[in-house]
Amino acid sequence: MSGNIVLTGFMGTGKSTIGKRIAARLSRKFIDTDTLVEHKSGKPIAALFLERGEPYFRTLEREAIDQACSEKGIVVATGGGALVNEENVRKLKASGTVICLTATPEIILSRVQGNTDRPLLQSDDPLEKIRMLLAARAGAYAKADLTIDTSCLNIEEIVEKICFRLFTSLRT
Numbered sequence: 433m434s435g436n437i438v439l440t441g442f443m444g445t446g447k448s449t450i451g452k453r454i455a456a457r458l459s460r461k462f463i464d465t466d467t468l469v470e471h472k473s474g475k476p477i478a479a480l481f482l483e484r485g486e487p488y489f490r491t492l493e494r495e496a497i498d499q500a501c502s503e504k505g506i507v508v509a510t511g512g513g514a515l516v517n518e519e520n521v522r523k524l525k526a527s528g529t530v531i532c533l534t535a536t537p538e539i540i541l542s543r544v545q546g547n548t549d550r551p552l553l554q555s556d557d558p559l560e561k562i563r564m565l566l567a568a569r570a571g572a573y574a575k576a577d578l579t580i581d582t583s584c585l586n587i588e589e590i591v592e593k594i595c596f597r598l599f600t601s602l603r604t
Contacts, residue, residue: 436506436528437598441573442566443512444543445533446582446590451509453591461506465514468496477511494520501527512565515572525577531594532576535583537562 437454439447448464455462466477469492473480480489493511500508501523508527514520515532524530535543541559555561573579578597582590 434505436501436504436508436524437594438508438510438524438528438530439533440510440515440524440530440576441512441533442535442540442562442569444540445512445535446587447509447512447533449587450533450582450590450594451507453587454594455507457591457595458507461503462509463500463503463506464509465493465496465500466509466511468499469493469511472496490517493517497523513569513572515575516569521572521575525575529578529598530576532573532579533590534573534579534581537566539583 437451437458437460439451439454441447448466451464452462454460469480469489470476472495473492475483477489480492490513493514494517497510497514497520500506504527508524510520510524514524515530521530537559540562545558578594580590580593580597585593
């Protein structure tokens with residue numbers, strides 16, 4: 433498999449952690465588009481949201497996706513809202529296989545609770561906010577080539593499942 437492996441999905445589903453593991457297992461380079469945004473802006477994403485707003489962040493995110501998609505044979509982790517933009521979807525799918533990692537709202541909350549680096553969850557009812565964002569993004573996430581629910585799996589089980597699905601689909 434020479435195309436990119438792109439991990440997307442909501443925050444707290446394991447994109448960065450799983451992406452690093454898959455990249456190590458397959459001896460591939462790993463790129464996290466959120467990290468590219470932070471390096472380019474010189475600021476954490478939470479600060480970008482606070483100071484410049486979500487639209488500015490999404491512009492930087494599109495540029496980071498362009499940069500990642502210009503490389504071949506890598507593993508990419510995107511931000512949780514990256515697939516909402518149709519151009520991002522087109523570029524990511526053209527670069528390789530897009531895998532959406534999912535989890536239940538309750539599991540997501542347990543994984544990200546207390547993390548102040550999640551600007552979209554700074555609300556009085558973060559579980560309701562997660563449910564609302566998941567519903568709003570459901571159509572975008574459905575555009576992935578493959579979906580893996582990470583709710584009840586450990587990191588190694590998720591990596592195994594992704595690698596198995598990727599490489600068995602190549603033979604059929």
